[in-house]
Structure formats: structure tokens, C-alpha cells
């Protein structure tokens with residue numbers, strides 16, 4: 321039996337790569353225009369980074385990480401997300417001494433051992449940004465508006481922006497007590513994970529996916545109703561500024577996010593088209609994360625969007641992608657004399673920025689033309705003994721079918737002119 325790719329991973333095949341290349345290029349462009357610089361980080365980090373950063377009571381850390389011991393006995397984890405690594409790098413490379421804020425973007429693979437379904441994989445791709453050093457609500461709004469602009473550029477419509485505030489550690493500790501007293505007579509019937517979280521991090525219980533636990537939580541107090549005055553003011557500023565630039569949002573008190581580092585603003589862009597895994601993008605503020613990872617207190621905010629889900633959404637909306645680049649011309653050759661002439665011609669064309677494919681299989685003219693057609697080249701030209709003798713050949717426009725006699729001496733000039 322041939323070996324197959326591991327469950328939850330997907331090959332991105334040549335027929336699909338154009339869509340990926342397009343969104344990657346557009347995302348990088350928007351990021352650069354907003355002043356972000358690209359950062360590339362290792363696929364694996366020390367496990368401790370995610371335990372400290374993402375939080376050891378989260379599903380991601382408790383259930384979903386690909387963790388192993390390397391040959392030196394160190395515990396290593398394939399990154400389940402990008403933020404913790406960016407923050408580790410920010411601290412390690414002393415980026416706090418750079419002009420603030422520091423704006424970084426990334427295009428990464430991430431790994432989570434999750435139940436595989438449409439839109440949910442074990443290896444998946446994220447586009448993300450992290451903005452470090454700015455505490456002002458204006459930073460939250462800039463990050464959200466950048467996403468909105470990115471979706472607009474791609475022609476995506478109707479993604480719903482849901483917004484919430486989950487406060488700061490101070491308001492959260494008061495809220496946790498409130499939640500605990502609400503759950504006191506219910507926790508006995510809830511799952512083991514909830515029971516552990518009850519003692520260690522009650523707010524995480526809100527993230528439980530067990531049906532029975534979800535039912536018990538229906539009337540739980542909402543954190544947004546219990547945040548402190550400073551957090552409330554921050555949230556009000558964010559909503560006011562979003563209104564000013566006409567970015568529509570809904571307040572969703574149920575967003576808690578699945579990672580522990582969040583403070584204050586959290587948000588998600590959700591699709592109604594692509595099934596249960598409809599959250600295309602998630603993000604928020606994480607003002608305590610740099611400190612938790614060993615750096616000086618530094619505010620931060622960012623997001624990551626799932627590229628598989630982005631493409632699912634674009635395809636479900638019928639969005640057209642640009643036509644992929646193809647070679648410019650196919651040079652076919654038949655007969656002994658044509659071989660070396662076509663080789664020389666191909667070389668000259670390529671040196672003049674005309675991208676040429678020539679026969680390297682010794683196939684019949686018919687097979688060569690069929691191949692040229694499949695390649696999607698704009699022009700084709702066949703060289704045989706007659707063409708070499710007369711120094712003339714027929715240039716075929718593969719799109720219109722038009723055929724023109726052309727002198728081989730003027731071919732390069734002609735194609736350069738056509739290209740311009």
C-alpha cells in the first residue's frame with residue numbers, strides 16, 4: 321500500500337497554488353502598506369514557551385500540542401500558533417529598544433492535534449500580525465481596520481466582525497469569583513477538564529465544547545458586564561473609533577478566545593458560508609504576554625487568520641482569482657537542423673525576458689502543440705527544415721488562433737514589443 325499524507329495535513333497541489341500565491345502576496349502588500357515588517361520564526365520552540373504564553377489550562381496546550389523530546393532530552397513543541405514565538409523573538413532580540421510600536425507580520429504553518437473536519441486541520445496556515453508597544457485603543461482599531469481592508473481588497477463580503485472585552489487580570493479575578501459561585505452547584509455534573517479549570521482558571525470553563533457543560537453555562541454572568549472602569553473606557557473608545565470609520569461590528573459577550581494571553585479587546589471575523597468552522601480570523605490584545613515571557617511590561621495586539629478558511633470563503637463566494645503566470649511562447653522543433661536552432665533561439669528569447677518553453681522530449685508536432693496548449697502559453701512557433709531554410713516561421717497566437725509569417729531575425733523584437 322502506498323503511504324499517504326498524515327491525517328489532518330493537506331498537499332497544496334500545483335492546480336491550487338495560484339490561489340495561495342495570490343492571497344499571500346495581497347496579505348504581504350497590505351501589511352507592508354500599514355508599516356509591518358515580515359518575521360520568520362522556527363516551526364518548533366521549547367514547550368515551555370507555549371505553556372507560559374498560550375497558557376497551560378487551555379485546550380491548545382492541554383490537548384492539542386505536538387510535543388516530543390528531542391535527542392538532547394529537551395521538550396519541543398511544533399508551534400500551535402504564531403504569537404508566542406513572535407513575543408519570544410521580540411524579547412530575545414531586544415526589539416523593545418527599537419522605535420515603538422514594533423509591527424510584525426507572518427505567514428506560517430501551525431500544528432494542533434484537533435478533530436479533523438472541513439476547515440479544521442492538524443497542519444494549517446495562518447497569516448498574522450503582532451503590534452507591540454501601543455496600548456491605545458487606536459491600535460486596536462488600526463489592526464481591525466487593516467483586516468477589514470484586506471477582506472475588501474480580496475472582494476470578500478459579509479464577514480461578520482464580533483467584538484468583546486475580556487478585561488484585565490484585576491477585573492478578571494473578581495469575575496472568576498463570581499463565575500465560581502454561579503457554578504458552585506453545577507460543577508459536580510460537568511466534565512473533568514471543567515472541574516480542573518474550576519480550581520485553576522475558572523474563566524476557561526466558558527471555552528468548554530462539551531454539550532452538557534455548555535448547557536450549564538447558559539445563564540452564566542458575562543465578563544463584559546463586570547469589567548473595571550479603565551477596561552470599560554478602553555472598550556468604549558474602540559467601539560466609538562470603529563463607528564467613526566464605519567466598520568460595522570456586533571458585540572458578542574460570549575467570545576472568550578481559546579488562548580490565555582488575551583486582555584481587553586478580543587474579536588473574530590466569522591463567515592456563515594463555510595460550515596461550523598466559520599471563524600476565519602481571531603485576535604485581540606495581550607498586554608501581559610511580553611512580561612509573562614520574561615520581557616519588560618509591553619502592550620500588544622494582533623490577529624491570525626486561517627488561510628484554508630479564507631480560501632474556502634473566497635471560493636464559496638465565487639471570487640475570481642487572477643490568471644496564473646505562464647511561459648510566453650512555446651518553440652517546437654522537428655528534424656535534425658531545427659534542434660540546435662531552437663536551442664539558440666530559446667536562449668536568446670530568455671535573455672530578452674521572453675519566457676520560452678522548448679521541446680525537450682523529441683515528440684511529434686501534434687503532441688508538441690497539445691502540450692503547448694496545456695501550458696497556457698500565449699504564442700507558439702514550430703521550426704522544421706523548411707523554416708530553417710527560409711529563415712521564416714509561423715507565429716501562432718494561441719488565444720485568437722491567428723497565424724502570422726514572421727522572419728526569425730525579427731522574432732525577438734516583435735515579441736518584446738508585443739509584451740510591452
Ligand code: HAM
Nearest residue numbers: 401403440441444599600601602603604622623624626
Ligand atoms: P486562533 O483563534 O487560535 O488565534 O487561530 C486563528 C485562526 O486560525 C482561526 O480563526 C482559524 O481561522 C485558524 N485556525 C485555528 N485552528 C485551526 C485549525 N485546526 N485548522 C484550520 N484553521 C485553524 C491564534 O492563533 C492567535 N495567535 C491569534 C492572535 C495573534 N492573537 C493575537 N495575535
